[in-house]
Amino acid sequence: xPQKTARLSMFSLILYNLTGGRIQMNNAQDLVxxxxxxxxxxxxxxxxxxxxVYIKSGSSYVVxxxxxxxDKHPAWYFNLRSNPQVTLRIKKQQIKAxxxxxxxxxxxxxxxxxxxxxxxxxxxxxxxxxEIPMVLLHPVE
Numbered sequence: 047x048p049q050k051t052a053r054l055s056m057f058s059l060i061l062y063n064l065t066g067g068r069i070q071m072n073n074a075q076d077l078v079x080x081x082x083x084x085x086x087x088x089x090x091x092x093x094x095x096x097x098x099v100y101i102k103s104g105s106s107y108v109v110x111x112x113x114x115x116x117d118k119h120p121a122w123y124f125n126l127r128s129n130p131q132v133t134l135r136i137k138k139q140q141i142k143a144x145x146x147x148x149x150x151x152x153x154x155x156x157x158x159x160x161x162x163x164x165x166x167x168x169x170x171x172x173x174x175x176x177e178i179p180m181v182l183l184h185p186v187e
Contacts, residue, residue, distance in 0.1 A: 084135070
């Protein structure tokens with residue numbers, strides 16, 4: 047029997063942000079959810095945290111540098127390109143991870159999974175001329 051995929055909406059993300067992550071239905075084992083990604087600023091070297099929708103791929107988390115369909119990549123994407131050592135927070139669980147850019151072949155499949163899980167992403171490629179990068183976040187011990 048096929049596994050049903052949870053769906054996330056913009057409302058889920060807004061609620062997550064407004065409550066500082068206190069109201070969150072998912073946990074680190076879920077195939078789809080919301081996480082807080084902390085990178086180190088490439089210029090300031092200060093911690094920078096953003097909330098993102100993720101899907102799971104094996105033991106890794108996958109996020110999209112969509113920037114809501116804007117023509118520029120989000121700042122966090124440039125930060126992790128400069129320093130791929132990141133921290134994830136899912137509910138109260140902190141996870142250290144290393145970022146890896148998704149290759150073009152794998153990107154197509156992961157993008158389809160992301161759009162199925164969170165349909166708001168479907169319109170973003172139509173809003174921008176850039177290819178939206180996807181990033182694997184591999185947990186480390």
